[in-house]
Amino acid sequence: MSELAAHWRWVAAIWIEVTLAYGAYSLYLAARARRAERREDHR
Amino acid sequence: MTEPHETRKRPLWLRGLALVTLVLFLVGAYLALVVSPPDVNQGQLIRMMYAHVAVAWVCFVAVIVTALYGMLFLWRGHPIDDARAAANAEVATFFAGLTLLSGMTYSKPTLNTYWTWDAKLTLTALMFALLVGYFVVRGLIDDPTRRGRVSAVVGIIVAVSLPFNYLAAAWFRTLHPTLSVAVTGVHVAPTMLFVLLFNVGVAGLVYLTFVSERVRIARLELSRSEAEERREGEMGSGEVVHV
Numbered sequence: 001m002s003e004l005a006a007h008w009r010w011v012a013a014i015w016i017e018v019t020l021a022y023g024a025y026s027l028y029l030a031a032r033a034r035r036a037e038r039r040e041d042h043r
Numbered sequence: 044m045t046e047p048h049e050t051r052k053r054p055l056w057l058r059g060l061a062l063v064t065l066v067l068f069l070v071g072a073y074l075a076l077v078v079s080p081p082d083v084n085q086g087q088l089i090r091m092m093y094a095h096v097a098v099a100w101v102c103f104v105a106v107i108v109t110a111l112y113g114m115l116f117l118w119r120g121h122p123i124d125d126a127r128a129a130a131n132a133e134v135a136t137f138f139a140g141l142t143l144l145s146g147m148t149y150s151k152p153t154l155n156t157y158w159t160w161d162a163k164l165t166l167t168a169l170m171f172a173l174l175v176g177y178f179v180v181r182g183l184i185d186d187p188t189r190r191g192r193v194s195a196v197v198g199i200i201v202a203v204s205l206p207f208n209y210l211a212a213a214w215f216r217t218l219h220p221t222l223s224v225a226v227t228g229v230h231v232a233p234t235m236l237f238v239l240l241f242n243v244g245v246a247g248l249v250y251l252t253f254v255s256e257r258v259r260i261a262r263l264e265l266s267r268s269e270a271e272e273r274r275e276g277e278m279g280s281g282e283v284v285h286v
Contacts (some may be wrong), residue, residue: 004086005150007086007087007152008087009133010088010091010148010149010151010152011076011088011090011091013148014091014094014145014148014149015075015076015090015091015094015240017094017141017144017145017148018094018098019068019072020142020199021141021144021253022068023138024136025253026253027254029253029260031107031129032260033053033205033256033259033260033263034085036051036260036263036264036267037051037052037263039263039267040051040263040266040267042124
């Protein structure tokens, strides 16, 4: 693999990493919000 | 005090903020991956810097806000200040973890190692450990006032470590590069600086979106816990909710 291709692979890795992390935390917050809203509805 | 019962659904402004943040994140990624020129030393790898530095700076902001709400709780004793401090601490922990992870990914192709125990990296790992400790402490204490006070002190300790972390690359021999944008001046090309600041702004919006949603959840949980406390007063003991 050329040096340029190797560099782009690392660049892609960090941006995918950050995007996935944002996505995962958003999903966690959405699930926790749904649970809190449901409990509030039951009250 | 907590929000009235009617506001339990996610408000429109928060949905709007999330949408704007998502669009600007895509613009920021485009700027970093396409518009930014390659660096004279790092070549294309400079495009990793925009992701890592943005996350790291916002982590610092989240830690400072955690400490400020902690101080506010120590001063006023309002449960919502503790809930806000905890919400910020959770988002700060997320950003600290992401700072370490993205830092290791950035470090391997540029410095030929994922990790080294130098001052800067060790202080960042310590900050992450302290933030995890913040939640361990919260889990161990049932009394809400005492829980808020102790975790506020932990939050303030984390914030006190920030100046040392920020200046560690300048003060100590470390693999971590010295500051690109320092108090004394800017050492990067104008286009790169624009792309960097744009991505820092976007990471700031991501932080704002996460923390707003997390505070909304904390308010819902707090209102439930207050209602349970009222019921407890009438009927007996009940479950303690950690926010």
